[in-house]
Amino acid sequence: DVKVTQSSRYLVKRTGEKVFLECVQDMDHENMFWYRQDPGLGLRLIYFSYDVKMKEKGDIPEGYSVSREKKERFSLILESASTNQTSMYLCASSFPPPGGSYQPQHFGDGTRLSIL
Amino acid sequence: AQSVTQPDIHITVSEGASLELRCNYSYGATPYLFWYVQSPGQGLQLLLKYFSGDTLVQGIKGFEAEFKRSQSSFNLRKPSVHWSDAAEYFCAVGAWTSGSARQLTFGSGTQLTVLP
Numbered sequence: 278d279v280k281v282t283q284s285s286r287y288l289v290k291r292t293g294e295k296v297f298l299e300c301v302q303d304m305d306h307e308n309m310f311w312y313r314q315d316p317g318l319g320l321r322l323i324y325f326s327y328d329v330k331m332k333e334k335g336d337i338p339e340g341y342s343v344s345r346e347k348k349e350r351f352s353l354i355l356e357s358a359s360t361n362q363t364s365m366y367l368c369a370s371s372f373p374p375p376g377g378s379y380q381p382q383h384f385g386d387g388t389r390l391s392i393l
Numbered sequence: 394a395q396s397v398t399q400p401d402i403h404i405t406v407s408e409g410a411s412l413e414l415r416c417n418y419s420y421g422a423t424p425y426l427f428w429y430v431q432s433p434g435q436g437l438q439l440l441l442k443y444f445s446g447d448t449l450v451q452g453i454k455g456f457e458a459e460f461k462r463s464q465s466s467f468n469l470r471k472p473s474v475h476w477s478d479a480a481e482y483f484c485a486v487g488a489w490t491s492g493s494a495r496q497l498t499f500g501s502g503t504q505l506t507v508l509p
Contacts, residue, residue: 281436286434310497312499317402317501317502318501319397319399319483319499319500319501319502320437320483320497320499321499322496322497322498325496335496367436367437369436369437381427381439381442382439382497383439384429384436384437384438385436386434386435386436387434387435387436
């Protein structure tokens with residue numbers, strides 16, 4: 278089974294802190310994704326990466342950055358945390374689609390982040 | 394840009410009753426469509442997917458979904474609901490992005506409550 282592990286289930290930080298959320302996958306997936314989940318809004322893509330050191334902005338990248346130094350690890354960084362970044366953060370990974378098809382994304386259990 | 398609408402925020406059914414969760418999508422090309430389920434405190438689990446071919450697709454846990462191009466819909470069904478099906482359900486459409494990653498756009502989710 279694919280395992281996507283997020284380092285923390287719950288995290289409490291203060292406004293202005295630099296926050297790191299870590300995600301590790303064990304299936305040698307090229308693609309990795311960070312989403313935030315808010316009630317009534319579903320999941321929104323923050324950033325994704327399709328290779329080591331490669332990153333692309335998603336729909337809501339403002340206030341976030343990412344790092345992918347190794348294939349199995351994808352980090353989400355809140356440069357200066359604000360209260361409106363209180364949310365559930367979900368990491369996902371997948372193989373690249375061969376021949377135009379699609380490979381499903383596999384999700385971690387999420388990190389519930391509170392910014393005080 | 395692609396979009397997904399789940400018109401029902403919350404649905405309540407009795408155990409043993411049938412279930413249909415609605416999903417409408419907007420996408421210019423042939424869509425890749427998915428249903429995911431999220432149990433409390435968990436990440437998302439893939440229930441089923443549609444890429445092409447037979448418009449009625451079978452998934453895990455006894456779920457099925459029917460793709461109707463003329464209605465831009467991909468509704469999820471189950472003939473007899475179990476108490477363990479209580480969860481939040483997300484419909485998603487996949488679209489090409491840069492590199493080789495296929496981005497998912499999620500609906501806002503439908504919360505399912507199952508009465509004993």
